[in-house]
Amino acid sequence: MKDRPLSRAFYERNTLLTACELLGKLLVRRTKEGIMTGRIVETEAYRSKDDPASHAYRGSTPRNRVMFDHGGLAYVYYVYGFHYCLNATTEVPGTAGAVLIRAIEPLRGLELMLRNRSLSSASPLENITNGPGKLTSAMSITTELNGTDLTSRGALFIRTSPLMKPFRVGTSGRIGVKSAYRRPWRFFIIGNRFVSRTKPRLKFAGQIRV
DNA sequence: GAGAAGATCTCCT
DNA sequence: GGAGATCTTCTCA
Numbered sequence: 001m002k003d004r005p006l007s008r009a010f011y012e013r014n015t016l017l018t019a020c021e022l023l024g025k026l027l028v029r030r031t032k033e034g035i036m037t038g039r040i041v042e043t044e045a046y047r048s049k050d051d052p053a054s055h056a057y058r059g060s061t062p063r064n065r066v067m068f069d070h071g072g073l074a075y076v077y078y079v080y081g082f083h084y085c086l087n088a089t090t091e092v093p094g095t096a097g098a099v100l101i102r103a104i105e106p107l108r109g110l111e112l113m114l115r116n117r118s119l120s121s122a123s124p125l126e127n128i129t130n131g132p133g134k135l136t137s138a139m140s141i142t143t144e145l146n147g148t149d150l151t152s153r154g155a156l157f158i159r160t161s162p163l164m165k166p167f168r169v170g171t172s173g174r175i176g177v178k179s180a181y182r183r184p185w186r187f188f189i190i191g192n193r194f195v196s197r198t199k200p201r202l203k204f205a206g207q208i209r210v
Numbered sequence: 211g212a213g214a215a216g217a218t219c220t221c222c223t
Numbered sequence: 224g225g226a227g228a229t230c231t232t233c234t235c236a
Contacts, residue, residue: 044217063232081229083218100217133218176217
């Protein structure tokens, strides 16, 4: 029962709360080659009209339409001509919100992830998925998965992690955004070596014990 | 239709 | 720490 995908109700809530509570959950990717699993260790929250850094700031477009749909869908987009970024949509239909998954701790399917990233087995583990572009590359996540329902056992879903130890959550300004970067909407597991950047632009705005 | 910007990563210095 | 790679999306004329 505990390894069921997270429910729709989990996502259709406040985006910041969802971004924080996604930490420690397991991201599961199923492909023809095999299953890959990783623990989410870093997220960023993006909201709607009150968030200039969000794709949804200017309203609905063909690209960001998924953000305005149900919570619990995958929003995948292409950036810089090289990389894909994976988000989980939040909030109820009509209200835009998404949580960018910035980094995961690889748990299962390590060889497959290394192969997808063209890395050797000698590569540092934390180098495989410690960034939005890296984790999508490692898990073969592309825009083909845009709109995928994360609440059902399909090619991509997120589930609880029953063996997860208690951890502390750090917050900071979001990385790579030029507007509204002062908002501490980046969440990460303190002390986890798979977090993408340990020295963000804004120092810890706070800590949360989970 | 053209031009600019971009939620990144890797390599080089 | 900085620059370059390269393509989608959006804005503006």
